[in-house]
Amino acid sequence: ASRLYRPQVVGSIEKKLWEPYGDADALELAMHPNGTSVRDDIYTRDILANAYVPLKGNVYKSFIADMDELKVHEKIADWSATPYDWRLSLDDILSHGTQTGDNISYLTPTSTPYIIQELRRLASSSRTGKVTIIAHSNGGLVGKALLQKLGTTTSAQLIDKVIFVAVPQTGTPKAIGAILHGFEQALPVSWFPLALSPDTARMMARNMPSAYNLLTSHQYFAYTADPVIAFDDSTLLAPWRAKYGDTITTSERLRTFLADTSRPMLPTAEEIKDPIVGNDTLIQRAETLHNTELDAWTPPTGIRLIEIAGWGEDTMKTLRYYQGTAGTCAERRTDSTCAVITQTPVLDYTVDMTIDGDGTVVVPSALWTTGGERYWVDLGDFNNNLPQSLLHVDRKHADILEVSQLRTLLETIMTNGSTSTLPRFISTTQPPADTTDDRLTFTLHSPLTLDLYDDLGNHTGVSTSTGFLEENIPGSRYERFGGITYAATPASTTIHVVMRGTATGSFTLDVDETRGGVITAST
Numbered sequence: 001a002s003r004l005y006r007p008q009v010v011g012s013i014e015k016k017l018w019e020p021y022g023d024a025d026a027l028e029l030a031m032h033p034n035g036t037s038v039r040d041d042i043y044t045r046d047i048l049a050n051a052y053v054p055l056k057g058n059v060y061k062s063f064i065a066d067m068d069e070l071k072v073h074e075k076i077a078d079w080s081a082t083p084y085d086w087r088l089s090l091d092d093i094l095s096h097g098t099q100t101g102d103n104i105s106y107l108t109p110t111s112t113p114y115i116i117q118e119l120r121r122l123a124s125s126s127r128t129g130k131v132t133i134i135a136h137s138n139g140g141l142v143g144k145a146l147l148q149k150l151g152t153t154t155s156a157q158l159i160d161k162v163i164f165v166a167v168p169q170t171g172t173p174k175a176i177g178a179i180l181h182g183f184e185q186a187l188p189v190s191w192f193p194l195a196l197s198p199d200t201a202r203m204m205a206r207n208m209p210s211a212y213n214l215l216t217s218h219q220y221f222a223y224t225a226d227p228v229i230a231f232d233d234s235t236l237l238a239p240w241r242a243k244y245g246d247t248i249t250t251s252e253r254l255r256t257f258l259a260d261t262s263r264p265m266l267p268t269a270e271e272i273k274d275p276i277v278g279n280d281t282l283i284q285r286a287e288t289l290h291n292t293e294l295d296a297w298t299p300p301t302g303i304r305l306i307e308i309a310g311w312g313e314d315t316m317k318t319l320r321y322y323q324g325t326a327g328t329c330a331e332r333r334t335d336s337t338c339a340v341i342t343q344t345p346v347l348d349y350t351v352d353m354t355i356d357g358d359g360t361v362v363v364p365s366a367l368w369t370t371g372g373e374r375y376w377v378d379l380g381d382f383n384n385n386l387p388q389s390l391l392h393v394d395r396k397h398a399d400i401l402e403v404s405q406l407r408t409l410l411e412t413i414m415t416n417g418s419t420s421t422l423p424r425f426i427s428t429t430q431p432p433a434d435t436t437d438d439r440l441t442f443t444l445h446s447p448l449t450l451d452l453y454d455d456l457g458n459h460t461g462v463s464t465s466t467g468f469l470e471e472n473i474p475g476s477r478y479e480r481f482g483g484i485t486y487a488a489t490p491a492s493t494t495i496h497v498v499m500r501g502t503a504t505g506s507f508t509l510d511v512d513e514t515r516g517g518v519i520t521a522s523t
Helices: 023-027 061-072 090-095 114-125 138-150 152-158 174-181 198-205 209-213 218-223 238-244 251-259 280-294 379-384 404-414
Strands: 002-007 014-018 043-047 096-100 103-109 131-136 159-165 187-189 192-196 229-231 304-311 315-332 338-354 373-378 438-445 448-453 459-462 469-471 477-481 484-490 496-501 508-515 518-522
Touching: 014 023, 023 192, 023 198, 061 404, 090 096, 090 103, 090 114, 090 138, 090 209, 096 114, 114 131, 114 138, 114 152, 131 138, 131 404, 138 152, 138 159, 138 209, 138 280, 152 159, 159 404, 174 198, 174 209, 174 251, 174 315, 192 198, 209 280, 218 251, 218 280, 229 238, 238 251, 251 280, 304 379, 304 404, 338 438, 338 484, 373 379, 373 404, 438 448, 448 484, 459 477, 459 484, 469 477
Parallel strands: 131 159, 159 304, 229 315, 304 373
Antiparallel strands: 002 014, 002 043, 043 103, 096 103, 187 192, 315 338, 438 484, 438 508, 448 459, 448 496, 459 469, 477 484, 508 518
């Protein structure tokens, strides 16, 4: 969530490449296969206060405002929102960083890396001589690598607290879907990919070191028995099962599947359903980084560690491939409607979800490191209590710092206040799953649209009149990724399902009933 820019070819006006406003912008951020930037003039300056308003909304805006207020009222001496070029390897980020005016380039090495110099500057003005680091998402991996680079003694001299917010410390399954299929990477939102398409997103990720650092590591598999990839028992997928097994439950097997240049090709109805072949060199680097540095990291003596995880939002845990069907018209009537459809088996995929996460990062990864304090943010409960309106935005991983109760907790920790009484939606133990709350989940594989209505006429889906997402059925959720539409509602609500065909062909609609995140019935 740092903005990236480049100079214009003519004149002094710059061009913002991230956040992008079209695939062409994003493609300028492409990387070489060795993980270095194709362009040598990319720089950063700031973090995202908000993006794609009103479809996306605030990211760090409220957090920035709160930190400024803390400084104005002298509760803290100073603070810095520290942007970095998130495409790069952690080593490049921490050994590069040259500031010219307000702009910072991370593309050439320097003896005075920006992040380290900024840390020392803040420490010099601190009343205690030390700095509190708040690291969100990938920033937590940067924070771990920073402390490793500084060493135990220097870290303890400069830093008093490290706060990890929704950090994928041992990776997260969603990264697998992002690399292979551009899963949930469309911008501004999955159902309106005008600024960034899933196909372009996965092209960017293919040679991006940071993307592979988010893959599930060896330690992730040591914790969970859930596979990250599974293959059905169909004839179509037999070549994959023979080569990779029925499921992928180790980092070694995951790497084999991701990087296999001789992976048997299977027919697909859409190009985005065909998983790309990843960059084996970058996968190996990420494995080594996790095995030797990140996953074994513990806070140095004298540094207080706080880990915060988002919980209660449907989060991908398994990418499940299966044999689907594609329909083509073999014979048309005189009125051009189709008289005979030929069905062909094709590769398709769906995803298994868990509520043990924030929509992106699963909780076990966010709370990985021992020796620290742990907090859960109940995003499910928080979002269910948001006022329903046309432009309301559920808070998930990317904008978790827009949860005001979380920011209150951060202020308490920063200023050494008491955490004996916690804000609403915050707890020191996992929130209990509501075992009485049955839910229906609808997973639709294209080519149709999906709209849900309750008996009062409340709608969940993409509005045909405004183009905006509506989640007006109380307690409902709606996502679209690739050729899959996913929606969920309370099972106690009578739901009317409307699907409209958008092309000739066949479709699959899966309906699951769940209780406490566990499937109890399917059709």
